[in-house]
Amino acid sequence: MTIRKLLLAGAVTGLLFTGCSPADERNQSAQNAVAAKHETAIRSISKQWLGLIRNRDAAAIAKLYAPDGALLAPGAPIAVGSSAIEQAWRGMMETPGFALSFEITQIEVASAGDMALDRGTYRFSSSGPNGPVTDTGKYVVVWRNIDGEWKAVADIFNSDAAQPAG
Amino acid sequence: MTIRKLLLAGAVTGLLFTGCSPADERNQSAQNAVAAKHETAIRSISKQWLGLIRNRDAAAIAKLYAPDGALLAPGAPIAVGSSAIEQAWRGMMETPGFALSFEITQIEVASAGDMALDRGTYRFSSSGPNGPVTDTGKYVVVWRNIDGEWKAVADIFNSDAAQPAG
Numbered sequence: 001m002t003i004r005k006l007l008l009a010g011a012v013t014g015l016l017f018t019g020c021s022p023a024d025e026r027n028q029s030a031q032n033a034v035a036a037k038h039e040t041a042i043r044s045i046s047k048q049w050l051g052l053i054r055n056r057d058a059a060a061i062a063k064l065y066a067p068d069g070a071l072l073a074p075g076a077p078i079a080v081g082s083s084a085i086e087q088a089w090r091g092m093m094e095t096p097g098f099a100l101s102f103e104i105t106q107i108e109v110a111s112a113g114d115m116a117l118d119r120g121t122y123r124f125s126s127s128g129p130n131g132p133v134t135d136t137g138k139y140v141v142v143w144r145n146i147d148g149e150w151k152a153v154a155d156i157f158n159s160d161a162a163q164p165a166g
Numbered sequence: 167m168t169i170r171k172l173l174l175a176g177a178v179t180g181l182l183f184t185g186c187s188p189a190d191e192r193n194q195s196a197q198n199a200v201a202a203k204h205e206t207a208i209r210s211i212s213k214q215w216l217g218l219i220r221n222r223d224a225a226a227i228a229k230l231y232a233p234d235g236a237l238l239a240p241g242a243p244i245a246v247g248s249s250a251i252e253q254a255w256r257g258m259m260e261t262p263g264f265a266l267s268f269e270i271t272q273i274e275v276a277s278a279g280d281m282a283l284d285r286g287t288y289r290f291s292s293s294g295p296n297g298p299v300t301d302t303g304k305y306v307v308v309w310r311n312i313d314g315e316w317k318a319v320a321d322i323f324n325s326d327a328a329q330p331a332g
Contacts, residue, residue, distance in 0.1 A: 070285065072304045074240065074324035108310070108319070110276035115283065117308045119236065119320050138238045140306055140322045142283045144274070153274070154285050156306045158240035158324040 035109040042107055042116055042143055042150050053100050056093045062086035065152045066144050072156035097127030102139060116143040116150065122157060135159050201275040208273055208282055208309055208316050219266050222259045228252035231318045232310050238322035263293030268305060282309040282316065288323060301325050 045064060052060045062085045065071070071079040071088050079088040092098065102122040109116045118141040125134045139157035143150045211230060218226045228251045231237070237245040237254050245254040258264065268288040275282045284307040291300045305323035309316045 072285075072306065072324065075326070075328045077326050078304050108281070110278055110281040112276055112278040112280075114278075115274070115276040115281050117281065117320060119238075138244050138322070140238065140308065140320050142306065142308060154283060154306050156304070156322050156324065158238065158322065160241070160243050162241045 031111060034113055035111075038109045038113050038116060038145070038150070039107045042109075042118060043104060045150055046102070046104060046118070050101060053093070058086045058090040058093060061089045065155070066146060069151060069153050070155070072154065074158050095126045097125065097132060099125045114145045116145075118143060135161060137161075197277060200279055201277075204275045204279050204282060204311070204316070205273045208275075208284055209270060211316055212268070212270060212284070216267060219259070224252045224256040224259060227255045231321070232312060235317060235319050236321070238320065240324050261292045263291065263298060265291045280311045282311075284309060301327060303327075 049061065049064055052064075062082045065082065065085050067082065068080065069082075069085065071085045073079070073088060073092070076088065079085050092100075100122060102120055104118060104120040106119045107116060119139070121136065121138050123134065123136050125132055127133070137157055137159040139155070141152050141156075142154040144153040145151075215227065215230055218230075228248045231248065231251050233248065234246065235248075235251065237251045239245070239254060239258070242254065245251050258266075266288060268286055270284060270286040272285045273282060285305070287302065287304050289300065289302050291298055293299070303323055303325040305321070307318050307322075308320040310319040311317075
């Protein structure tokens with residue numbers, strides 16, 4: 001056999017192996033382990049995020065987004081990129097009595113570990129003219145894995161409460 | 167050489183090959199072609215979706231979502247699953263003078279072609295007590311590839327217009 005044939009033999013055998021059920025199961029189990037690792041990483045960043053909100057650290061929050069990441073907040077035009085996102089967070093956090101927390105409902109990681117969906121709920125409160133105002137709602141964050149670090153590429157949320165007519 | 171060694175030789179050479187630049191370029195180009203194919207498929211479903219909205223076909227719209235898909239509309243609790251999503255769309259489309267269109271800004275497909283981010287803008291109008299009311303906003307749809315068919319797994323949007331205080 002020539003080297004070329006040896007390589008082909010290896011490649012073909014490799015291909016055939018992928019059709020085997022025990023190998024499939026191992027692949028599936030390995031993939032589940034990788035997905036779980038990514039999910040843990042995203043949960044950890046979310047926890048950091050909550051801490052940064054409590055600290056009113058808009059600059060550090062903006063760094064959780066991809067360079068081309070977008071914040072799609074209700075009642076405002078889309079904010080794209082670090083500077084616009086930092087400004088938007090600073091504005092939100094300057095609301096008197098501002099408090100925000102969120103909770104993850106679902107994380108789904110793409111099989112190559114390069115994209116993830118994160119869906120959940122939030123609870124926001126602020127000081128209104130007649131006392132504390134509370135709002136609950138839901139969010140979606142799409143994460144992109146950039147060189148092993150998960151960054152928010154799209155972050156959008158809205159309120160469960162009825163909207164104005166227009 | 168034993169068979170085992172042949173296989174190892176193939177595997178190791180395969181690993182080394184992945185470091186080669188021409189192979190990388192071919193992989194990248196093939197991956198771009200696959201991503202473009204997926205993007206085209208998602209754009210085509212979006213076009214169908216707009217047609218179904220014009221036809222007020224809530225049942226067909228609900229079929230564009232994954233079985234565990236979620237619609238996160240402002241001013242309403244989350245709707246999960248086909249039946250809740252159909253009902254939510256039927257409710258929205260019963261608004262007097264209802265018209266809705268949307269336009270894709272960005273589609274990003276995960277490298278394994280199993281998940282995609284779709285971000286864009288929408289324009290909604292209805293008949294208000296004082297004439298037509300128009301609202302513009304933004305949306306994110308996360309798509310999941312289920313056996314070769316793209317289905318919406320999370321669909322969320324919000325208005326650019328200022329919200330009520332609480």
